[in-house]
């Protein structure tokens with residue numbers, strides 16, 4: 001009997017993140033592909049909305065959200081910790097997660113749906129209905145996949161922005177490859193929290209989808225090798241000594257600040273307006289209008305997602321817990337990546353996850 005069950009899908013970005021983490025952690029788990037019956041019997045009754053991944057813990061508890069899954073498993077198996085235990089690297093890990101979960105999803109969604117669509121519909125169908133014939137599988141997969149495909153224009157991916165999204169992604173790949181020439185993983189000789197966060201977009205959509213894979217192999221083979229190392233759960237080596245973000249990571253963080261911070265600021269403004277009249281404990285809408293962005297000099301508009309502010313809150317909590325010496329180091333780091341105003345983007349009302357949903361803190 002295995003201890004954990006991971007309900008997810010091979011093609012899913014966030015399932016990839018959870019799977020790679022569980023593999024590395026070395027816990028025993030079974031992965032179960034979500035079909036209609038599992039959605040109806042396990043996910044909807046426990047989570048309340050259709051989403052993957054979901055993990056069943058050894059005590060039967062159901063956990064959703066990759067960050068909550070990692071926290072729950074870490075609480076059971078603390079060694080070795082997935083999170084660096086120095087304040088600045090911990091802060092930078094959450095910041096990398098904000099980038100990976102909430103912004104690198106743009107190239108991930110673009111390449112999947114604009115380069116790999118047919119293959120993905122077939123794959124979704126095979127996973128949901130393994131017994132059906134290929135044509136039926138394709139139709140079933142298409143029905144299920146259209147929900148995700150519909151996200152593409154909402155993320156601001158369109159004819160005008162696509163060349164800029166591609167240029168930014170290819171630059172990101174090269175910058176990450178430059179880092180990997182010095183360190184095998186984000187913070188040294190073994191994977192940690194930030195690696196699993198980045199693995200989400202970089203594995204399922206950008207490495208595993210065949211057309212995306214060709215681009216990664218052409219532009220940045222070391223990143224493809226890193227994807228393989230993280231997926232294999234490599235545990236050799238240790239994290240870097242000291243509490244300094246490796247200089248080779250600064251270009252990645254700078255890119256994130258430049259592209260994503262204005263979106264976070266616009267999302268925060270929309271959130272503040274909504275929060276003025278919201279009751280304590282209220283469910284937070286998943287989308288609150290639109291936010292302008294600029295990428296490689298091209299303007300676009302993306303749905304404003306309060307969940308991004310929640311991922312930011314996770315990082316800012318670490319910043320706020322720091323003593324004066326560490327805080328000074330963190331502020332110097334933020335200045336070096338063009339994110340001096342990050343702390344100002346903190347919403348005035350605190351958010352939490354309750355019953356697998358994002359809510360205002362009830363107090």
Ligand SMILES: N[C@@H](CCC(=O)N[C@@H](CS)C(=O)NCC(=O)O)C(=O)O
Pocket residue numbers: 012013014015050051052053064065066067
């Ligand atoms: N914040 C969640 C995101 C999970 C997520 O977006 N999963 C996708 C598949 S990769 C999904 O099921 N989306 C359905 C939806 O968002 O409605 C996590 O980290 O687990």
